Amino acid sequence: MQPTPRSLFFMRAYYLLWTGAGGFVFPFISLFYAQKGLSGTQMGWLTTIGSLIGLISAPFIGRISDNAINPRRVLQLCLFGSGALMLALGQQNLFIAMAVIIAIEALVGAPVYPLSDAQALSISSEKEGFGSIRLWGSLGWAITAFIGGWMVSRAGLVSIFWGYAALYGLCILMLGRIITTPKPASAAEEHHLPLGKVARSLVTQRTLLGLTIALSIFWLSNGGRHQFETLYMHQLGASEQLIGWAYTYPALMELPIMLWADKLVRKHGAGKILSLSILLEGISLIAIVVYPSIASIMFMRAASGFYYSFYAIASVGYAVENAPEGQGATILSLYYVTLNGILALFNAPLSGAVFDWVGAYPLYIIAAAGTLLAWLALVISQRKPAIQLQAS
Numbered sequence: 532m533q534p535t536p537r538s539l540f541f542m543r544a545y546y547l548l549w550t551g552a553g554g555f556v557f558p559f560i561s562l563f564y565a566q567k568g569l570s571g572t573q574m575g576w577l578t579t580i581g582s583l584i585g586l587i588s589a590p591f592i593g594r595i596s597d598n599a600i601n602p603r604r605v606l607q608l609c610l611f612g613s614g615a616l617m618l619a620l621g622q623q624n625l626f627i628a629m630a631v632i633i634a635i636e637a638l639v640g641a642p643v644y645p646l647s648d649a650q651a652l653s654i655s656s657e658k659e660g661f662g663s664i665r666l667w668g669s670l671g672w673a674i675t676a677f678i679g680g681w682m683v684s685r686a687g688l689v690s691i692f693w694g695y696a697a698l699y700g701l702c703i704l705m706l707g708r709i710i711t712t713p714k715p716a717s718a719a720e721e722h723h724l725p726l727g728k729v730a731r732s733l734v735t736q737r738t739l740l741g742l743t744i745a746l747s748i749f750w751l752s753n754g755g756r757h758q759f760e761t762l763y764m765h766q767l768g769a770s771e772q773l774i775g776w777a778y779t780y781p782a783l784m785e786l787p788i789m790l791w792a793d794k795l796v797r798k799h800g801a802g803k804i805l806s807l808s809i810l811l812e813g814i815s816l817i818a819i820v821v822y823p824s825i826a827s828i829m830f831m832r833a834a835s836g837f838y839y840s841f842y843a844i845a846s847v848g849y850a851v852e853n854a855p856e857g858q859g860a861t862i863l864s865l866y867y868v869t870l871n872g873i874l875a876l877f878n879a880p881l882s883g884a885v886f887d888w889v890g891a892y893p894l895y896i897i898a899a900a901g902t903l904l905a906w907l908a909l910v911i912s913q914r915k916p917a918i919q920l921q922a923s
Contacts, residue, residue, distance in 0.1 A: 538654045538709050543667040545705040549647055551671025552698035555679045555691045558778045561762050563688040573626055575883025579876050581633045585641025586872030592642040593864030594726055606646045607703045612639035614699030621692030645863035648847050652859060662793030662844045666786050673782030680775020729858050730865055738853045741912020745905045749809060751874045752901020755882025755894040763891035767825050777832045784836025792844040801849035802913045806906060808841035813902035819895045
């Protein structure tokens with residue numbers, strides 16, 4: 532189905548606001564926890580709690596969305612719940628209260644990412660590809676990460692939660708303005724595969740198995756350094772404004788690079804571009820291992836304008852193009868929420884303990900080694916088996 536200009540406009544506006552909401556919170560959430568007196572281990576447990584709930588709720592709600600006549604209604608409900616609960620999180624001081632709110636928020640917030648990408652893919656086309664929608668998210672992140680640093684320096688860390696909730700409210704309105712033809716009930720029933728069968732494809736289908744192994748290594752090794760990167764920058768002497776800028780300029784770089792990534796994926800295939808993105812990230816991490824400093828981190832953030840743009844477009848496309856027919860949202864949920872969440876159950880508390888024990892630098896050594904290993908696993912999995920090569 533060819534997308535209408537109206538649908539593309541409001542989907543791009545949605546990505547501007549939705550990803551922008553993340554730019555308010557995620558660069559500063561660790562600073563918020565630290566301000567409330569939480570240790571690295573406690574921060575790790577908060578991540579674990581959210582992951583545990585999300586790994587169950589995301590595929591379940593993704594399944595509901597895949598089989599719903601109007602999937603956008605499911606996404607709108609998730610956005611409303613997540614915005615309200617994050618607003619409540621900003622008012623808490625006790626670890627136990629934060630844990631309860633994060634658990635409830637994960638129930639409805641975890642599915643937002645895969646459901647959003649599934650919506651974007653459903654209205655994009657060969658001419659107006661996913662990258663032309665996704666790049667507006669980078670612009671939103673660039674704006675709010677910069678504004679977030681300014682807001683925090685003047686109004687305190689609680690202001691980021693108000694920004695998040697406000698943008699999620701606008702996201703709900705943007706989705707309501709998109710007009711598409713609802714799926715007929717017969718189409719929803721046609722692709723109604725059992726959830727267990729869809730989940731088994733992650734380990735029984737060769738391409739998806741390779742992606743499962745590569746992403747497992749990649750996420751397991753990088754979770755810790757992502758979680759504590761802003762704290763590490765703060766320890767190295769970076770101000771809140773500089774931290775905000777570190778998340779702003781790479782996002783601005785992504786604006787043209789996302790369109791380029793779209794063209795590269797169509798020309799070379801999503802698998803090759805995904806492999807390239809992981810290799811570039813591994814190389815940039817080595818720079819921090821060799822020379823740990825604010826300058827090295829800023830270099831890596833600049834490089835992320837390239838490798839994250841490639842990753843954001845290629846990873847979604849690669850997963851969906853190899854998914855069982857009509858199960859795109861479910862596959863995205865299984866990978867980017869459930870699998871990621873299972874790994875975070877182990878990784879988050881261990882990374883928190885490592886941070887408390889020896890600091891953030893060893894987390895970058897782990898990340899660099901794991902990223903290069905993930906690249907190798909993905910490249911190997913994309914090679915055709917010898918029997919298939921002989922047949923061709």
